[in-house]
Amino acid sequence: MRKTLLTLLISVVLASGCTQTVETPALLPLPSQVSSHTSTYTLRDGYGIDCQDAKLNFIADYTSRMIHDLTGVSSSPDGKAEVRLTLTSDSLQSEGYRLRIGRKGIDIEAASPAGIFYGVQTLRQLLPRQEEASPSCTLHGIDIQDSPRFGWRGLHLDVSRHFFTVDEIKRFIDVMAMYKFNRFHWHLTDDQGWRIEIRSHPELTRLGAWREGIGFPENEKLAFPTEDVHPYGGFYTQEQIRDVVAYAAERMIEILPEIDLPGHSTAAIHALPELFCRPDKRLAVWMHGGVSEGVMCAGRESTYAILEDILGEVCALFPFEYIHLGGDEAPKKGWEKCPQCQARIRAEGLANENELQAYFMHRLEKFVNSRGKRMIGWDEIMEGGLSPTATVMSWRGVLPGLEAARGGNDVVMTPGSYLYLNHPQSYNRVTNTSEGILSLKRVYGFDPAPEADLTPEARAHILGVQACQWSECTPNEQILYYKEYPRAIAVAEMGWTAQTDRNWEDFQARLKRHLGLLSLYGIPYGAPSRELQIALVPDAAGKPCIRISAETDEPIHYTLDGSEPTQESPVYEGPVAVSGDCTVRAQIFADAPACPAEQTIHFHKALCKPVSYALPYSTNHDGGGDFAMTDGCFEKWQGFEKQDADFTLDLGRPTTIDSIRTRWMYDISDWVLRPREVTFSISEDGKSFTELLRRKLVNPEGQYDKGVEEVSCPVGGRPVRFIRVEARSEKVNPAWHSSAGAPCWIFIDEVVVE
Known part of the structure; x- marks a missing residue:
């Protein structure tokens, strides 16, 4: 049987027969309401698709090709309308739909073309898959009513570290569409390459889109196949970008372009040295990862003129209401020494370099606003003063997003410890490493808008969720899909399905039955994590x-x-x-x-005793959860981001103890600092506490050291039931830190009671 490539999906190798045993369909993401019934419908060659609105013509053709690719059954323009796509003005949400399969055919109703399209994606998973061409196929009766939890359901792809072609981008979008994603975050610029044609400054692609070689030797260590070429790179012409934007729009996906500013700009500075605080110092396009000194000068007026040229062209290319301006990981050391930046600080009445970055971002936000766009940026844009109209993409944990939402700013949740899919999802048998594993279960368990942490008003500012794929160690399409799936399906369900309806065991069971569809389309998905x-x-x-x-x-x-x-x-x-x-x-x-x-x-007298928290620990670094302080395990660190620690152990009854000991990890370059002060108090009734110890700790200025500091004190054989531990945090990195003002952490792994 001849196969067409449905919307450029990778390849089709069909499996299993047409007639199947009736069972609950394994739908992903899980719909809101599903009701199976005993009726059946037989789809035959020559059936027709009815869509009375011209807005649905593409979707009708898409549906016809999808059905043919999966079942071999062909439609006819003159056939009886047995598949009906209908726009309705009733109470369905804008992206919601109703799908019914009954004796008279297949009906999909929605209030918008997007809803119709999502109903078609659900139909894809209900179709039987046939090895050989057949004139008919039988489907089981079902009624589905469905709508998404969030309006922002996104995937991100970094094309700077490693370049992906237009066809590869389209395939990525095709697979996104299968799982009802509606936002593609296209990370177009970084230190390692500028990937978008800017006609007013052709040097950006003539020079900035290419580097000496493929670089990133860690890929060889990971046994990822790479083909080194000299020079390495590429970019998208404006015609190609318009083509991809139109392609995505047909599949109900908006494209969010990112021009990363003012940091991560080495490639741009290589092409246009006048963007740098030191234009006499020529920076090479990077061939490795990390945080570079390639930060644009925020003092020169010419910087803003060039960026307005660039952003003006970007705004014209992308119809989506948002444009991403980065704002992350911009070291300020160069600004401290730059006469123009210091003059700008004085002229604008700014307090420091953090406020200078806020000025930089606010000024560019006003420009994109003038072009009818809204700015979104990584959560560093909160430092130095957050614009009330900016949208925050929270990547350094959940807390920045929660703070922004409570303050009235819109937020997209993408915390790295849950949603950075560039981290491996399973043990690498080639390299025998499990470093940095982000398991499918951990991804699925994340809740972007926890009810316990947000008022209804603040929760309304959580636009949705997005997973990111940074490509330092994603050198080709095969590795991309191996990392992305099936974890991206967990993200899709996170964004679509109500939190109260999500269940890990149920998702896992549905996914096992669903993986054949990924294999059918030749998607090389990753193996389940075998991490113990x-x-x-x-x-x-x-x-x-x-x-x-x-x-x-x-x-x-x-x-x-x-x-x-x-x-x-x-x-x-x-x-x-x-x-x-x-x-x-x-x-x-x-x-x-x-x-x-x-x-x-390690056994001790507080082992497995309950702990009550006056201030919550970070869900990004929970150390094992509520029993982390009493589980007998060292080196499983529980973290507190930008806040103090305050918790109490209950030994259950008065217990004679001799000592209390805690361990505090610090890694200054990674924003984990010693607490300013640690206090131990004890009580027999949980109400009246006696302070035993108050010890000050110091993070020496200029020292980027790391280690573990122990804080302990004798108790002297006294009867104790309750032990309270308090630790005062610096909350933000000190002024001398390279990331001054950024939220910092305190980490503790155990309270040992002996």
């Missing part, structure tokens, strides 16, 4: 037990004495009771050995 998690948890009686978990259902072998597990070691079947210090090691052996896990458990 070892935790100490209390049983129903409060006694300590070892819990070992993984995303896969493969057998897990373990030992408790620190010896290396073998296939003869016990198989984990449920929580294992322990009564003293132990070192747990676990491993999966199916197919090939997976990454082993090891955790030493």
Whole structure:
């Protein structure tokens, strides 16, 4: 049977027959309401598609090709209208739809073309898939009414670190459309390449789009295939960009262009040295990752003139109401030494370089506003003063987004520890590394707008959710899809399905049945994470037990004495009771050995005791959750971002103790600082506390050190039931820090009571 490439999807290798056993459909993302019924409908060659509105002509043709590619059944322009696409003005939400399959055919109704298109994507997952051409195909009866949770459901792709062609971008958009994403964030500029034609400044692509070689040697270490070429690079002409924008619009996807300013601008500065504070110093286009000194001069008036030229052309190319102006990771050291920047600070009455960046961003925001656009930027735009009309993309955790929403700014949630899909999703068997794994389960578990943390008014400012793909270690299309899927499907459900309807076990079961569709379209999705998690948890009686978990259902072998597990070691079947210090090691052996896990458990008098938090820990660095302070595990750090720590342990009854000990991690360059002060207090009734210790800690000026600082004190055999630990945070990086003013962290891993 001849196959067409539906909307440039990668390849089609059809599987399984037409007649299937009736079962609950494995739909992703999960619709709002689904009702199956016993009727069936047989779709036959020559059927017609009725769409009485010309706005739906593309969708009708798209639907015809989709049905043919999956089932082999062909439509006819003269056929009886058995697939009906209808725009209606009733109570459906703007992106909502109704889908009904019954004896008389297939009906999709919606208030907008977008809703019709999303109904077609659900129909895709209901169609049987046939190996051979057939004149007919039978579908089971179903009624679906559906609408999304969020209006912003996005994926991001960095094309600067590694370049992706127009056809590759279109394929990426095709797969996005299958899962009802509606925002494509196109990261077009960075230190490693300028990828958009600007006719008023052709040097940007003539010089800035190319680097000496492909660079990024870490890809070779990761065993990712790369083909080095000299020079390496590429860019999109304005005609190509208009083509991609139109292509995406047909698939109900708006494109958000990003021109990253004022930092991450080495490629632009290489092409236009006058953008730099030191135009006599020629910067080369980068071939590696990191944060560069390539920051545009915020003092010279000529900088703004050039940027207005650039942004004027960008605004004209992209019809979406938003334009992304970056604003992230802009070191200020160059501005401190730049006479023009210092003169600008004085002339504008600014306090420091953070306020200079705010001035820079506000000025450019006013320009894009004058072109009918709204500015969005990474959460660093909050430093130095956030414009009330700017939208924040919260990447450095959840807290910046929550703060912006509470302040009345719109927010798109994309915290790196949950939604940066460039992180590996499973153990790499080639390199034997599990560093930085971001599992499917962790992605799925993120809630972009937690009810407990936001008032209804603030929650309304959470526009939605987006996952990012930074391409330093994503050198080609195969690796891109391997990293992106199936985690992007978890993001799709996060953005579409109501939080109360989401369930990990149900999602996992539906995904297993759905993966055949990814294989059908030749999408090389990633394997489930085989990373093992070892935790100490209390049983129903409060006694300590070892819990070992993984995303896969493969057998897990373990030992408790620190010896290396073998296939003869016990198989984990449920929580294992322990009564003293132990070192747990676990491993999966199916197919090939997976990454082993090891955790030493230190017994002490507070083990598995409950902890109450006066101030919440960060969900990005939870250290294991509510029992992190009493789970006997070191090096599992619980973090507090831009706030103090204040929590109380309850030992259950007055207990004679000799000492209290805590450990605080610091890594100054990574914004993790020692707390300014740590206080221990004890109580027998939980109301009246006696202070035992108040100790000040220092982060020495100019020292970017890292390590662990222990804070402890003797108790002297006193009876204690409640132990309160308070730590005062610096909250923001100090003035001498390279990222002065950015939110900083304090990290603690255990409260040891002996």
